Amino acid sequence: MATISFKSVGELTTDTQLRTQPDPLPIGITTPLQIGVGNDGIFRMHRNLASQIADNLRNLILTNHGERLGMYDFGANLNPILFSYTSPDWETDAMMRIKGAVTKFMPFVALDSFESEIDNNDADAGSATIVITVAYSVPTAAITDKAIKVFLRTGG
Numbered sequence: 001m002a003t004i005s006f007k008s009v010g011e012l013t014t015d016t017q018l019r020t021q022p023d024p025l026p027i028g029i030t031t032p033l034q035i036g037v038g039n040d041g042i043f044r045m046h047r048n049l050a051s052q053i054a055d056n057l058r059n060l061i062l063t064n065h066g067e068r069l070g071m072y073d074f075g076a077n078l079n080p081i082l083f084s085y086t087s088p089d090w091e092t093d094a095m096m097r098i099k100g101a102v103t104k105f106m107p108f109v110a111l112d113s114f115e116s117e118i119d120n121n122d123a124d125a126g127s128a129t130i131v132i133t134v135a136y137s138v139p140t141a142a143i144t145d146k147a148i149k150v151f152l153r154t155g156g
Contacts, residue, residue: 026047030045057136061075061132064079073104081097083154098134108141113134114134116133127154129151131152
């Protein structure tokens with residue numbers, strides 16, 4: 001009997017089809033809404049958990065009470081405190097509102113740090129842009145060292 005290496009045998013076409021990875025299943029719709037591509041359907045979809053959680057957290061922070069139909073208290077409700085951004089307690093109040101909303105609606109998210117920056121160099125003298133950076137992790141999903149930036153605009 002002869003000894004033959006399996007490397008010279010080749011592959012069946014069914015074996016190569018089994019090795020190709022299918023697209024991951026969609027988890028949720030991306031925001032802002034965009035037209036879907038490929039297998040997305042009508043709207044573009046998130047296909048990994050980390051990007052879906054970041055999108056949901058951003059929406060939670062940017063939503064004010066009364067803006068979500070059927071859930072009046074959904075959101076961090078930062079709009080009422082935007083005009084007091086020069087007060088010394090503004091950051092504490094914003095952090096408490098964000099923490100309260102995350103605790104209630106996304107309890108699996110662990111908030112790590114908060115940073116705010118105020119840009120008064122707008123063309124309009126009565127307005128400012130507040131940039132909030134929230135660092136977070138999701139221990140149950142092994143997601144660590146993530147951060148999102150949220151831009152809030154005051155006017156006056």
